[in-house]
């Protein structure tokens with residue numbers, strides 16, 4: 001018996017930091033979309049009470065520091081099942097990139113364990129249980145295109161998928177720590193993208209309007225620490241992107257293009273500059 005789950009990456013087309021809460025977390029308003037770049041997880045039951053994670057990635061911990069490990073422990077505590085779990089993780093999404101790879105792996109684990117042990121857990125409960133592990137996990141549990149608010153726990157799917165387009169992802173060879181970015185920003189100094197207009201554009205299937213309203217409150221801070229982010233963004237526009245924005249807390253920059261040939265041109269032009277370059281589509285709902 002085995003369960004295979006795909007764990008798609010996410011991009012932030014819009015990310016607005018509204019304010020800092022008393023508990024230190026930040027109230028956010030985001031438009032997130034799943035894209036056609038995914039990790040692949042295979043879950044198998046074990047007789048022994050063990051969690052074993054095997055992965056092709058040399059960078060990831062396979063102990064309790066891994067989100068997959070934590071998700072299995074949370075499932076076991078809340079929906080007791082017998083025995084352990086063996087997880088094979090084929091890692092394709094860049095790590096610490098702002099693409100939600102770790103969160104999507106955890107979301108795939110909640111879904112996979114639910115199926116493997118027939119636990120009949122409700123989506124709502126999984127979303128609630130997942131938030132202490134990572135604030136992007138509730139979105140990753142649902143996927144597609146959504147307005148995400150609160151810390152990340154309020155996920156409202158949009159009435160339409162993203163207008164079809166090509167997405168170029170470029171990750172410079174640096175890792176950005178999300179807690180560090182959030183601890184360094186001063187909310188009063190941040191720019192605020194107009195998330196309502198971005199949402200409206202997507203729901204009107206208006207690609208041009210959508211490209212005008214991409215924005216990320218965290219971009220200026222990350223780019224001030226890592227100027228390469230700004231350089232990538234400028235080059236994307238120079239090579240013909242319709243728009244370019246940093247995803248999450250970075251450092252990956254996302255370019256949107258209507259034409260496939262244009263997306264390939266941007267990708268090829270940036271390959272000499274960065275090693276991790278991808279051309280993908282958004283996922284249909």
Ligand code: C5P
Nearest residue numbers: 024025026133134135136151178179182
């Ligand atoms: O998403 P994740 O839980 O991995 O977030 C990492 C860190 O980013 C949190 O521990 C917190 O410091 C910060 N954060 C925040 N407000 C949010 C989401 C994350 O301050 N809404």
